[in-house]
Structures are given as structure tokens and as C-alpha cells.
Amino acid sequence: xxxxxxxxxxxxxxxxxxxxxxxxxSLNQQVETVTEPLxxxxxxxxxxxxxxxxxxxxxxxxxxxxxxxxYRAVHRDPNCFLVKPGHDQRDIENVVQQTPRYWVVRKHEDxx
Ligand SMILES: [Zn+2]
Numbered sequence: 001x002x003x004x005x006x007x008x009x010x011x012x013x014x015x016x017x018x019x020x021x022x023x024x025x026s027l028n029q030q031v032e033t034v035t036e037p038l039x040x041x042x043x044x045x046x047x048x049x050x051x052x053x054x055x056x057x058x059x060x061x062x063x064x065x066x067x068x069x070x071y072r073a074v075h076r077d078p079n080c081f082l083v084k085p086g087h088d089q090r091d092i093e094n095v096v097q098q099t100p101r102y103w104v105v106r107k108h109e110d111x112x
Pocket of ligand 1: 056061062
């Protein structure tokens with residue numbers, strides 16, 4: 001078997017890391033769907049719900065808590081993901097918003 005060049009490896013792992021973010025985002029969308037009807041409008045704006053960190057690290061099982069309405073605002077752009085502060089990876093995404101509890105990253109075009 002031919003040895004992979006470092007370039008092949010890093011390309012593959014960039015895409016596979018990006019796919020991991022999509023997986024956790026879809027998990028969070030299920031959390032949102034299940035939780036949403038249990039909350040009144042006011043609670044959707046104010047009561048934090050535990051979502052999974054949507055970072056690219058397959059091993060990461062950390063949680064990020066924020067109100068449902070805020071979670072939705074983050075995902076108005078389908079290329080944006082919710083991560084714990086510092087869980088961004090600059091080779092596949094840019095940080096577009098920083099709050100004390102979470103950061104929002106936007107994925108580079110070639111790994112969407
Ligand atoms: Zn993470």
C-alpha cells in the first residue's frame with residue numbers, strides 16, 4: 001500500500017473533523033426538538049438548555065448551556081457551529097462570535 005503523503009492525511013482529517021461537527025449539530029437539533037415544546041416563549045429566551053459542544057474533536061463530550069432561542073440564532077447560518085471557548089480549529093473554521101460560555105465558528109468553504 002502506498003504511503004499517504006502528509007497532505008492526503010491532513011485533507012482527509014480536515015473533512016472528517018468537519019463531519020464530526022455536523023454529527024453533533026444534528027444531535028443538538030434533536031435536543032432542541034424534544035425540549036422546545038416543554039418551554040414557554042419566555043423560558044425559551046431565558047432558561048439555559050444543555051447542548052453538546054459541536055467541535056471537531058471526536059472525543060469531546062462537553063456541554064454548552066444556552067437558551068433555545070440563542071441556540072437557534074447561532075444556527076441561522078447553516079455553516080455555523082456552537083463550541084466551547086477554545087474548541088475551534090483554525091484550519092477548518094473561523095471564530096465569528098465569542099461569549100463567556102460558548103464560541104461560534106464558521107466552517108471554511110472547502111469542508112462544508
Ligand atoms: Zn468540544
